[in-house]
Amino acid sequence: MRSIGEIAREIVGREGGFVDDPDDPGGVTNYGVTLKTLRRLGLDLNNDTKINRQDLMNLSADQAVEIFIIYYFDKPGIAQLPKEIQPSVFDMYVNAGGNAVRILQTLLRKMGYDIIVDGILGPQSFAAARSASRVDGIALRDAYGIARRTYYFRLADRRPASRKYARSRNGGKGGWIKRAEEFISPGYRLSPEEFQQRVSKWG
Numbered sequence: 001m002r003s004i005g006e007i008a009r010e011i012v013g014r015e016g017g018f019v020d021d022p023d024d025p026g027g028v029t030n031y032g033v034t035l036k037t038l039r040r041l042g043l044d045l046n047n048d049t050k051i052n053r054q055d056l057m058n059l060s061a062d063q064a065v066e067i068f069i070i071y072y073f074d075k076p077g078i079a080q081l082p083k084e085i086q087p088s089v090f091d092m093y094v095n096a097g098g099n100a101v102r103i104l105q106t107l108l109r110k111m112g113y114d115i116i117v118d119g120i121l122g123p124q125s126f127a128a129a130r131s132a133s134r135v136d137g138i139a140l141r142d143a144y145g146i147a148r149r150t151y152y153f154r155l156a157d158r159r160p161a162s163r164k165y166a167r168s169r170n171g172g173k174g175g176w177i178k179r180a181e182e183f184i185s186p187g188y189r190l191s192p193e194e195f196q197q198r199v200s201k202w203g
Helices: 004-015 035-041 053-058 061-074 086-096 099-110 123-158 160-166 175-181 192-202
Strands: none
Touching (some): 004 061, 004 086, 035 053, 035 061, 086 099, 086 123, 086 175, 099 123, 123 175, 123 192, 160 175, 160 192
């Protein structure tokens, strides 16, 4: 099994370098880290008493990995989830913050666990996830990945500007969908035909 450091480096690799995409609600990023995140964490990387775009541009891949492990894995409590779902929830948390937890909590409620959907991991969520994992950890991982994929599709349904993240320029699966499907069993990944059917209404 991959270490959390390896998973964090893979996330950094997927996020890429400095990106200033006006269609991204998160704003300007570097290795997936936003300027808002740097300011929230008080990371003045060039020690000029200001936290701005220059600090974000100075961010190294190693620093991004450290930020992700501390603030997107350890602090939210993902380390206390079952091993099978940690990589996907971690990756989703970097991508969508507390929505990653809400997706898991909603899934667990559908499975019959009486927990609150609030985007915050706590004793109830940990207990429910561990219980579901004991029944079938791989099935839980796959169900989470499918729910995550559905979340991305619905975002793109509602927000046309975000469709480029779900569908590539050549009409195939975009980064969001590939990212969700990386963590599920091959049999649950959409075929090219199924994908085209799902996005056909986008035009």
